[in-house]
């Protein structure tokens with residue numbers, strides 16, 4: 345586990361058990377009454393149709409742990425409760441979950457259910473998100489907040505006003521100054537008293553990747569001048585009492601509590617000024633930004649890690665708000681945060697399989713041998729070859745590599761000119777690889793292998809491709825054996841960006857085990873499963889359908905007292921090829937009919953035709969990922 349720094353990024357939820365498998369402790373440190381869950385057993389149950397009660401789902405697979413979600417929410421709440429109590433803060437914390445981090449129905453429903461005893465609410469940033477938040481919060485606490493962020497048109501604002509009519513605590517947070525006119529107009533038309541908030545553009549800016557939303561030039565929020573104009577407008581139409589919340593968002597993954605406290609201090613001043621100007625301020629909403637430690641380094645100098653935990657975060661927030669409000673003798677506001685990443689990242693694990701590796705085998709010399717190869721070399725290439733062999737005799741290995749490269753380039757030129765044949769070109773490759781292997785063997789490390797994984801980076805890890813976000817990736821078994829090779833991961837898409845060649849800790853390859861026998865897809869030999877951790881936020885909603893790979897299968901796994909310490913409470917296969925085709929406006933049923941008619945034209949044997957049609961139907965029905973060899977279905981049909 346130290347090789348993969350699991351204790352750093354995984355604690356208290358993930359560790360390695362005595363079988364060498366990744367174990368999950370959904371209740372974190374509260375393990376007294378709970379057993380750990382062996383992740384390999386979950387994968388087996390979900391994917392292996394032969395294991396008892398096996399569900400036969402295809403990989404890749406997302407395993408969700410609602411108990412982890414519960415523990416994250418409760419830990420965040422307790423951190424704030426503790427800071428509030430220990431600092432004598434005279435109000436409470438009530439957070440909201442920004443649904444954009446993971447809009448999965450069960451994730452949102454779970455959060456509302458688990459958080460209702462402490463008034464946890466939801467944040468929405470678009471009309472569909474608002475619709476889902478409204479309906480989910482009908483089952484939540486009557487005091488929960490429903491924060492309405494994002495660009496708003498008349499329909500969005502009307503919807504938020506309808507939420508008020510339904511006695512949900514919807515707060516319309518102005519992101520653009522123009523929105524205020526719509527809010528005043530529509531609330532008068534609909535005869536609803538809105539709760540209004542304003543998102544302030546703070547001067548405090550965070551310099552990491554996620555800081556571009558912050559600062560005076562940030563995309564969202566109102567400047568000081570605009571906030572003052574909103575106050576005037578509301579005053580003029582007798583609605584200043586509706587202005588109750590101040591929101592800001594410095595950016596995700598705030599690296600230090602110093603920066604956090606700086607931003608909160610500035611926002612708290614704005615809050616106190618709004619109180620002075622007569623607004624009925626009640627809530628300071630500090631946005632998202634509570635970071636997580638992706639690489640386990642607890643350092644603040646990159647987007648991968650943060651130098652604080654939940655307790656330090658909560659203490660810094662409470663202290664910064666209290667300090668400013670006490671100096672201005674302003675009543676302490678309710679503190680709201682919109683933490684997404686910190687709530688949902690840990691609760692799901694993406695499991696995928698390495699199906700093959702490619703090592704670069706040194707091509708053998710053609711049957712004609714070295715002498716024949718050398719004799720047939722054009723003159724200048726022959727000279728390069730002589731330099732190379734002289735350097736080898738002198739034992740100047742670095743020079744050997746240089747001459748080998750020169751020889752290769754020269755031969756490629758000659759091939760392009762037509763003066764070298766294809767066998768000679770292959771022989772040059774063989775010779776040069778032999779040289780680099782021989783020289784490498786005298787000091788360089790083993791070459792890095794490419795492991796092909798049954799996954800699409802674009803669908804399942806879009807932030808790696810888009811913003812170079814790194815996630816911990818670890819084999820979920822065989823961790824009691826020392827990995828013998830290093831590898832990078834290459835996905836199934838035919839896109840050169842579809843590979844993972846950067847790993848936490850700044851590594852350009854990952855320690856991996858040799859595949860045992862023939863891997864998963866090509867045969868029934870030992871399968872090799874990897875897990876990507878901490879990807880529960882953002883990744884699922886951002887993923888695209890590049891190459892028409894759809895999302896993974898999903899299982900929901902709860903702790904249970906049964907023999908395996910877990911129960912699969914929900915299992916959903918990933919989108920089929922038909923589903924992803926439909927996304928791009930194709931009509932799989934018509935496509936199938938077209939292909940079937942074509943088959944009827946050319947295949948006249950009834951059995952062969954039936955088998956071919958059955959195979960085609962299964963191809964539409966199955967997920968687009970690689971199937972294990974045993975379930976391969978298309979059979980060759982004879983054309984007669």
Ligand code: PLP
Nearest residue numbers: 593596597632633682683684685
């Ligand atoms: N609130 C707002 C307005 C955001 O833009 C974001 C995301 O960037 C969040 C909350 C969630 O942030 P995080 O995931 O860092 O908690």
